[in-house]
Every structure is written in structure tokens, then in C-alpha cells.
Amino acid sequence: MTSERLSTLTSWNADWKGLRVAVLGLSVTGFSVADTLAELGAEVLVVTEKADEEYARLLPVIGARLWTGSLDAVPAELADFAPEVVMASPGFAPRHPLVSWARENDIALWGDVELAWRVRDKVVRADGTPADWILVTGTNGKTTTTRLAATMLVAGGLRAAPVGNIGTPVLDAVRDPSGFDALVVELSSHQLWYLGLQDSPDPVSPWAAVCLNLADDHLEWHGSFEEYRAAKAHVYDNTRVACVYNKADAATQRMVEDAEVIEGARAIGFDLGTPGPSDLGVVEGIVVDRAFLEDRRTSALELTTVDELASLGLAAPHIVSNILAAAALARSLDVAPAAIREALRGFRLDPHRIEVVARHAGVTWVDDSKATNPHAAASSLAAYPGAVWVVGGLLKGVDISELVSGRGAGAKAAIVIGVDRAAVVAAFERHAPAVPVFEVEADETEGVMAQVVELAAGVARDGDVVLLAPAAASFDQFASYADRGRRFAAAVRERIGTGDPGDHDTTAAGPADPDSA
Numbered sequence: 001m002t003s004e005r006l007s008t009l010t011s012w013n014a015d016w017k018g019l020r021v022a023v024l025g026l027s028v029t030g031f032s033v034a035d036t037l038a039e040l041g042a043e044v045l046v047v048t049e050k051a052d053e054e055y056a057r058l059l060p061v062i063g064a065r066l067w068t069g070s071l072d073a074v075p076a077e078l079a080d081f082a083p084e085v086v087m088a089s090p091g092f093a094p095r096h097p098l099v100s101w102a103r104e105n106d107i108a109l110w111g112d113v114e115l116a117w118r119v120r121d122k123v124v125r126a127d128g129t130p131a132d133w134i135l136v137t138g139t140n141g142k143t144t145t146t147r148l149a150a151t152m153l154v155a156g157g158l159r160a161a162p163v164g165n166i167g168t169p170v171l172d173a174v175r176d177p178s179g180f181d182a183l184v185v186e187l188s189s190h191q192l193w194y195l196g197l198q199d200s201p202d203p204v205s206p207w208a209a210v211c212l213n214l215a216d217d218h219l220e221w222h223g224s225f226e227e228y229r230a231a232k233a234h235v236y237d238n239t240r241v242a243c244v245y246n247k248a249d250a251a252t253q254r255m256v257e258d259a260e261v262i263e264g265a266r267a268i269g270f271d272l273g274t275p276g277p278s279d280l281g282v283v284e285g286i287v288v289d290r291a292f293l294e295d296r297r298t299s300a301l302e303l304t305t306v307d308e309l310a311s312l313g314l315a316a317p318h319i320v321s322n323i324l325a326a327a328a329l330a331r332s333l334d335v336a337p338a339a340i341r342e343a344l345r346g347f348r349l350d351p352h353r354i355e356v357v358a359r360h361a362g363v364t365w366v367d368d369s370k371a372t373n374p375h376a377a378a379s380s381l382a383a384y385p386g387a388v389w390v391v392g393g394l395l396k397g398v399d400i401s402e403l404v405s406g407r408g409a410g411a412k413a414a415i416v417i418g419v420d421r422a423a424v425v426a427a428f429e430r431h432a433p434a435v436p437v438f439e440v441e442a443d444e445t446e447g448v449m450a451q452v453v454e455l456a457a458g459v460a461r462d463g464d465v466v467l468l469a470p471a472a473a474s475f476d477q478f479a480s481y482a483d484r485g486r487r488f489a490a491a492v493r494e495r496i497g498t499g500d501p502g503d504h505d506t507t508a509a510g511p512a513d514p515d516s517a
Contacts, residue, residue, distance in 0.1 A: 002084045020084045030089040033171060036119065045067065046064055094227075110197075116170040132181065135208075136235075137186070138210070149184045152343040156340075159178070161173055205262065209242075214252060216228075247273070275289075282320065287323065289327065319349075355367045368467065369488065376469070381467070387464070388411065393476055403471055412435075452468075
């Protein structure tokens with residue numbers, strides 16, 4: 001009977017009352033799930049190892065219960081609760097004991113995105129329909145592309161917002177009483193893995209979707225690259241209008257070719273080359289659309305120029321690719337070229353994404369702490385060839401050898417950070433022995449970046465770039481990639497004798513400031 005009931009729960013106005021739901025995890029996403037279900041009248045038990053004090057205080061207020069403790073095994077309280085649905089926060093990997101227990105016992109296992117889709121009609125447009133969804137994923141560039149697409153949609157006169165993995169839970173957006181015409185939803189591979197478990201008569205069906213690129217990442221969560229790729233491919237499931245893919249990344253094209261989509265959905269390619277009649281690309285320095293116009297076989301629409309993007313600090317190759325992808329998503333909803341151009345003129349990249357934090361004595365110091373995997377770091381190194389490269393941290397099960405033998409071999413020097421530096425140092429010894437390697441041996445977080453800057457200053461000369469592009473996660477030594485970037489910038493400014501970002505020709509954006517996202 002449970003499966004029959006769950007098949008009816010595809011609307012905010014369905015009968016959710018009394019449904020027993022266990023919510024795994026109490027992060028921002030977990031709380032948004034619990035809050036939504038409590039509002040719907042479900043019986044909610046939140047199970048988590050530890051709870052933020054504010055969330056723990058709010059749960060009884062909204063009518064949800066909380067259990068905290070070890071999750072190495074299924075807690076008795078969870079088993080006794082006998083949930084009809086288990087809602088897992090994205091951090092819970094497929095082989096987590098609680099996830100395995102739910103699957104072994106045939107308990108419905110949902111992620112926050114599926115729940116948001118099921119209740120997306122809480123707030124509707126004037127014609128009675130809920131907001132269209134645009135899905136964005138990829139190993140790198142997700143956040144930048146999501147923000148770009150939402151900015152373009154707003155410039156085109158639509159009520160739109162960037163949500164999902166970018167920071168605002170999609171469940172909060174679908175419950176916003178002001179309502180939207182479109183939601184641009186950034187999705188992690190973790191969220192997409194859960195989306196692949198859908199067993200609903202009304203599965204997520206986006207207006208448009210894109211996978212920007214694919215490279216090794218999060219292998220410790222998925223277990224293998226094949227599983228990671230399979231999760232990413234779910235972004236295209238049931239797409240209605242436009243499957244946008246990267247022509248320079250064959251894996252994304254294969255995803256589109258293999259996807260089960262709604263009849264009539266088009267494949268829209270993008271890259272930095274001359275576009276075909278269903279693509280976006282670049283012709284003689286002009287960014288053009290040959291996909292969304294009537295006479296696309298013989299004509300193209302100008303969106304902007306590379307020179308104009310350079311004046312905005314948006315001309316690095318991987319940023320132009322992100323712009324092309326976002327423009328394709330916006331054009332699928334009929335946003336005019338002029339609106340796209342206007343949106344770009346006001347767009348600024350986020351901090352810690354190839355952010356120039358100082359220029360002093362001829363040396364440019366660049367913070368790309370957001371480059372948390374080799375693919376992102378490769379883009380950074382391509383933008384700044386010959387840089388003094390600050391690299392290392394938690395590698396998340398990824399082999400860094402290919403990056404070191406490729407882009408890394410052209411570095412002026414490598415400064416290696418991280419609690420475990422052996423794999424990075426060994427990669428340089430084997431694949432780039434000509435590159436001088438310096439290890440940062442400081443154990444305390446407070447001392448790491450001071451030593452980085454001291455070593456870099458000893459190597460860098462007039463005209464050089466010192467590039468923080470770690471190709472690794474930060475959690476072995478820092479609270480987050482943002483914390484890592486802030487500490488790097490602070491150490492740079494202390495070294496050059498100023499705490500003021502305006503001194504010594506420092507800047508947060510400029511013509512050479514791309515974003516690795």
C-alpha cells in the first residue's frame with residue numbers, strides 16, 4: 001500500500017498527512033527537507049550524528065523529532081519508527097549503512113530535489129503552471145554557469161533564481177510565495193545519484209539541462225569513475241526542450257545521445273570553435289548563437305565579443321565556455337541576445353575563483369582556491385602558464401599525475417601544501433622532475449599560508465604569477481575552500497605590507513580574472 005500512496009504524492013495539495021519520513025542529516029538541505037515535510041503534515045524523524053544548535057532548537061517548533069548519535073549502524077529509534085520514506089542529505093554516500101538499510105528493506109529513498117519537484121506546484125504562475133526548471137551540473141563551472149544563466153533570465157524579464165547546490169535549497173525556492181518563472185538548479189553528482197533512484201509517475205522533467213564537463217572527482221563517494229559518470233548523466237533524464245552539451249568533451253555528448261528525453265528535445269552543442277547549425281560558439285572573436293533562430297543554417301546571432309568579455313574579466317577560455325552554456329540555456333527560454341549582453345556587462349565572478357588578490361613588485365597573486373580537483377586546476381594553469389603553483393590538500397581519491405605531467409610540467413615552481421603531500425611530491429618527481437618543488441611543513445592552519453607566501457616570494461620575479469589552484473579539497477587543513485582562499489589573501493597582504501585590498505595595485509577582478517567554479 002505504501003508504494004501506491006507514494007505514487008499519489010506528486011503535488012503540494014496531495015495528502016501527505018501522517019506519512020512517516022526519516023530525514024538523514026541536518027545541514028541546510030536536511031533542515032529544508034524537514035521543514036517542508038512538517039508543513040505538509042508528515043511525521044518527521046531527523047537522524048544525524050550531530051545537530052547545529054539552531055536547527056536542533058527549531059525542529060520541535062516545526063513539529064519534527066530529532067535523534068543524534070553514531071550512524072555506524074541503524075539506530076533502534078529509526079528502525080522502530082518504520083519510515084515509509086527515507087530522505088537522505090547529499091552527504092550520505094550509496095554505501096552508507098543507513099542508505100544500504102533503506103534499500104535492502106525496499107524503503108523509498110528520495111533526495112531533496114525529488115521532493116521539491118513533487119511539491120513544485122505550491123506556488124504557480126498566472127497560467128496555473130509551476131516554474132520551469134533548468135538543471136546544471138559538471139565537474140567544474142557549475143556555480144558560475146548557474147549564476148550566469150539566472151542573471152541572463154532576469155535580464156530577459158523573467159522571474160528567476162539560482163538554487164540547489166549553489167547554496168539556496170530548491171525546496172526553499174518552490175515554497176517562496178513570490179513565485180518564479182524559472183529556477184536554475186545547480187546539482188551535485190550526489191544529488192543526481194539520488195535523482196537516479198526516482199520511481200514516480202511524475203519524475204523530474206527539466207525544460208533544459210547541461211553537463212558542462214566530466215573529469216575524475218568525488219570517486220571516494222561514488223566508488224568509481226563509471227558510477228560518477230552515470231550519476232552526472234541523470235541531469236538529462238526527461239529533458240523537454242534543450243539538452244546542452246560541451247562539444248569539446250565527448251563524454252557529455254554521449255550522455256545526451258544515451259538519455260531518455262521527451263520527444264522533440266534538441267541537442268544543443270557549445271565550444272570555443274565555429275558553431276554548427278544547432279550550436280553556440282565563437283567566430284572571429286564574436287560569440288554567436290546558431291541554435292535558437294529560424295534561419296540557423298545560414299545565419300547567426302551575435303551575443304557578445306571576446307574583446308568585450310576581456311574588458312569585464314570574463315575572457316579566459318573556460319569562462320567563455322561557461323558563458324556559452326548559460327547563453328544556450330537562456331536562449332532556450334527566448335531571452336533576447338541584447339539581454340544576454342546586458343547581463344554579462346553587470347556580471348561579477350565569485351570570490352576564490354581566479355581572483356587576483358594583489359599585484360606587487362611585478363608579481364600577481366591569484367586565489368583560485370575553488371579549484372578543488374585536477375580538472376579545475378588545469379583550467380587555472382591554462383589561464384596562467386608558467387605560474388608558481390600552490391597545490392595540494394585532500395585529493396578525494398583522484399590521481400594527480402596527469403595534471404602534473406600536462407599543465408603542471410610548465411609551472412615555474414610547485415609549492416605543495418596538505419597534511420599528506422607524498423602523492424603530489426611523487427607525481428612531480430616522476431612526471432615533471434625539472435619543476436622545483438617546495439613542501440610547506442607547517443602543521444597548524446594559521447601557519448600554512450604564511451609559509452606558502454614566504455616560499456613563493458623567494459621564487460617569483462617581475463612578471464610572474466603565484467597561483468593558488470590546489471586541485472584538492474581543503475578539509476585536511478582548512479574549514480573550507482573559502483577559508484583557504486581568505487588565509488592565502490591575508491598572508492599575501494601581510495607580506496607586501498598592506499591589509500587594504502586597494503593598495504599596491506591589488507584587485508578582485510580584472511581582464512585576466514577567469515573563474516574555475
